[in-house]
Amino acid sequence: MPGAVMAWYRENARDLPWRRPEFADRYGGWGVLVSEFMLQQTPVTRVIPHLEAWLARWPTPTSLAADAPADAVRQWANLGYPRRALWLHRAALEIRDRHGGVVPRDVDALLALTGIGDYTARAVAVFAYGERHPVVDTNTRRVIVRAIDGRSQPDPPSRRDLDAMESLLPAGDAESALFNAAMMELGATVCTARSPLCDACPIAHICAWRLAGRPDTGDTRRKQARYEGSDRQARGAVLKTLRAATSRSVPIEAVLPDWPDPLQRDRAIDSLVADGLAEASGGFLRLPA
DNA sequence: AAAGCGTGGTT
DNA sequence: TAACCAAGCTT
Incomplete structure (x- = not known):
């Protein structure tokens, strides 16, 4: 498999900034690290402009x-x-x-950094430094899970994923x-x-899921909670006003005064x-100094 | 270990 | 339109 x-990838890979040979100097350890942070749960098309702006500034x-x-929080803007x-x-x-000041290449050193887990640590070690590790994302x-186990949706991430990928x-x-x-x-x-576009898939002929008739095998993933009316939405609205504030501090009573x-x-x-x-002091709220 | 965490595009 | 989905991490 x-x-x-790999043959399919050589012909069909999307043209993304970090894949362009002429941008190789921008996507060493730091460039890849920043890109992977941004790509955690945010689609590629939304990340690209923010990524280039971030690396130009820092x-x-x-x-x-x-x-x-x-x-950093201001520059992050609306990436989520x-x-x-x-x-x-x-x-x-x-x-x-x-x-x-140098992004480490060792997976354990990467894992020890804030905000870096199993996926990001290995992505940096592999894509920035060329080490050999399994990199497993969703x-x-x-x-x-489809090609080998014949099921329609993956289970939550686990140690087994790394083992399965390692064996391939x-x-x-x-x-x-x-x-x-x-x-x-x-x-x-x-x-x-x-x-899924099975007609365009290079391994359709050996895919256990397709060969079984693409059964709906049930989805063990967690359902995402409703966003409208949620605390998360309220947090997002508060932070948006803090980001937009021209003076760095906002009187707390001026933060979402009309929130339902x-x-x-x-x-x-x-x-x-x-x-x-956020930081609160003297009745004012601001982003962390 | 299950839940919480943004935002916007697609179906 | 409401639900789904997106290169996960932390507690």
């Missing part, structure tokens, strides 16, 4: 570390999950203080990096969650402060 997927971890977390901006800033501090998990990995470093990227790409563009549920607004402010995404 790896051979067919071309190194040390340059980001020299600015305030508030600057703003604590990623906070965590990325924290990781930059850790890289400056523990690694001399796309790869979906391809594997080609022997060479460069080949294994290509295969990791190819599996993600196949899941992202062909073996999609909702309407004042208790929910207060809860949102408190939780943002608890998360370090």
Whole structure:
């Protein structure tokens, strides 16, 4: 299977900034690290412009570390999950203080950085430094569960995913990096969650799920909670006003004065402060200095 | 270990 | 239109 997927990838990979040879100098350890933070749960097409702007402003971890977390949260804009901006800033501090300003290539050192888990650590080690590790994201998990297990949707991430991918990995470093990227790409563009394009799939002939008639095998994934009216929506609205504020501090009574549920607004402010995404003092609220 | 965490595009 | 979906991580 790896051979067919890699051959398909060579012909069909999307033209993305970090894949362009002329941008290779921008996508070393730091460029890949920033891109992977942004890509955690945010679609590629929304990430690209923000990624280029971020790297233009902060071309190194040390340059980001020299600015305030508030600057990172503002620059993050509407990418969503703003604590990623906070965590990325924290990781930059850790890289400056523990690694001399150089993004580490060792998976365990990467895992020890704030905001980096099993996926991101291996993605940096493999795509930035060419090491040989299994890189498993939701796309790869979906391809594997369909092709091998014959089911329609993957289970939540687990240690087994890494083992399954490891057993498929080609022997060479460069080949294994290509295969990791190819599996993600196949899941992202062909073996999609909702309407897979099996006619365009390079491994349709050996796919257990397709050969079984694409049964709906049930979905063990968690359902996403309703957003409209949620605390998350309230947090998002509070943070949006803090980001937009021209003066850096906002009187607390001026934050969402007309929010339908004042208790929910207060809860949102408190939780943002608890998360370090906002600071309250003297009746004012602001992004973290 | 299950739940919480943004935002916007697609179906 | 409401639900689904998107290169996950932390507690």
